[in-house]
Amino acid sequence: MRPRSGTYATCTLRRVDKGARAEHASAMTDLRAREPLTLPEIAAMKGAGTKIVMVTAYDHPSARLASEAGIDLILVGDSAGNNVLGYPSTVPVTMDESAMLTAAVARATPRALVIGDMPFGSFQASDAEAVANAVRLVKAGADAVKLEGAGPMVPRVRAIVGAGIPVMGHLGLTPQSSTMLGGMKAQGRTASAASRLLADARELEEAGIFSLVLESVPARIAAHVSAALRIPTIGIGAGPGCDGQVLVWHDLLGINEGVTPRFVKRYADVAGEIRRGLEAFAAEVRSGAYPADEHVYKISGDELRAFEAELEG
Numbered sequence: 374m375r376p377r378s379g380t381y382a383t384c385t386l387r388r389v390d391k392g393a394r395a396e397h398a399s400a401m402t403d404l405r406a407r408e409p410l411t412l413p414e415i416a417a418m419k420g421a422g423t424k425i426v427m428v429t430a431y432d433h434p435s436a437r438l439a440s441e442a443g444i445d446l447i448l449v450g451d452s453a454g455n456n457v458l459g460y461p462s463t464v465p466v467t468m469d470e471s472a473m474l475t476a477a478v479a480r481a482t483p484r485a486l487v488i489g490d491m492p493f494g495s496f497q498a499s500d501a502e503a504v505a506n507a508v509r510l511v512k513a514g515a516d517a518v519k520l521e522g523a524g525p526m527v528p529r530v531r532a533i534v535g536a537g538i539p540v541m542g543h544l545g546l547t548p549q550s551s552t553m554l555g556g557m558k559a560q561g562r563t564a565s566a567a568s569r570l571l572a573d574a575r576e577l578e579e580a581g582i583f584s585l586v587l588e589s590v591p592a593r594i595a596a597h598v599s600a601a602l603r604i605p606t607i608g609i610g611a612g613p614g615c616d617g618q619v620l621v622w623h624d625l626l627g628i629n630e631g632v633t634p635r636f637v638k639r640y641a642d643v644a645g646e647i648r649r650g651l652e653a654f655a656a657e658v659r660s661g662a663y664p665a666d667e668h669v670y671k672i673s674g675d676e677l678r679a680f681e682a683e684l685e686g
């Protein structure tokens with residue numbers, strides 16, 4: 374965990390007035406020059422109506438770019454499983470993998486808050502195991518951890534927060550338990566499921582989470598949940614009523630080219646750029662156009678002649 378000027382213990386939610394909102398907006402103008410974000414600042418963004426921006430990242434250069442772009446929160450998601458490790462889902466991701474990716478990201482982010490995702494199996498068994506694994510992610514460089522679910526996971530949240538580690542919750546579609554949820558589909562679409570979602574969110578807030586991811590939830594329900602909580606919600610497929618938004622790096626930048634969920638918007642065509650670059654490189658190597666004169670190191674004529682004489686003699 375990197376040192377920050379505010380501490381979790383002092384994190385209080387504030388409703389700020391218009392003056393404070395203007396002050397906050399001007400403070401956001403030069404994001405790159407700023408100190409690392411603190412939890413009280415993130416909490417204050419909800420009161421100020423300033424949307425929180427989160428992306429996933431799994432490596433050092435991506436995290437550096439995200440931080441320089443003024444992204445507020447970087448989640449080293451277990452979506453690394455599908456996006457960089459070649460697994461069919463997030464379930465096989467291990468603590469070793471999570472810790473290694475978290476460390477790479479944390480080394481690159483002066484401002485953004487880094488959240489390490491607790492992989493499946495790293496927190497379900499007991500409070501003690503959950504705390505030990507959260508500590509591992511913090512030692513790797515995470516400022517906070519995220520874990521999926523409520524109900525039996527609420528004591529885990531309490532235990533981790535009690536150990537001094539900030540926790541982000543995750544409700545709605547929780548991919549680690551998608552089999553139990555009947556597949557990768559939207560959640561909270563009946564009145565009773567929406568009520569359950571709200572009750573779970575309140576219970577997690579009570580247990581001490583500092584923010585909550587709402588994934589694949591009807592927009593109207595996510596807006597109600599967001600309004601009911603003091604902590605900020607971060608939506609993914611949960612509509613504009615959330616206090617912030619998150620997208621997966623490979624989805625938003627167009628590195629994933631296949632079918633994506635309806636909530637994904639592509640802001641770049643990185644896969645196309647990479648493909649164009651690789652095809653141009655291959656074509657130039659094959660034609661001899663690369664390397665050209667400007668890409669090679671030179672040796673003086675005298676030294677070269679001496680070397681060639683030595684070869685001959």
Ligand code: KIV
Pocket residue numbers: 429448449450451452453490543586588609619621
């Ligand atoms: O692992 C992940 O990328 C996530 C986001 C979808 C919130 O949990």
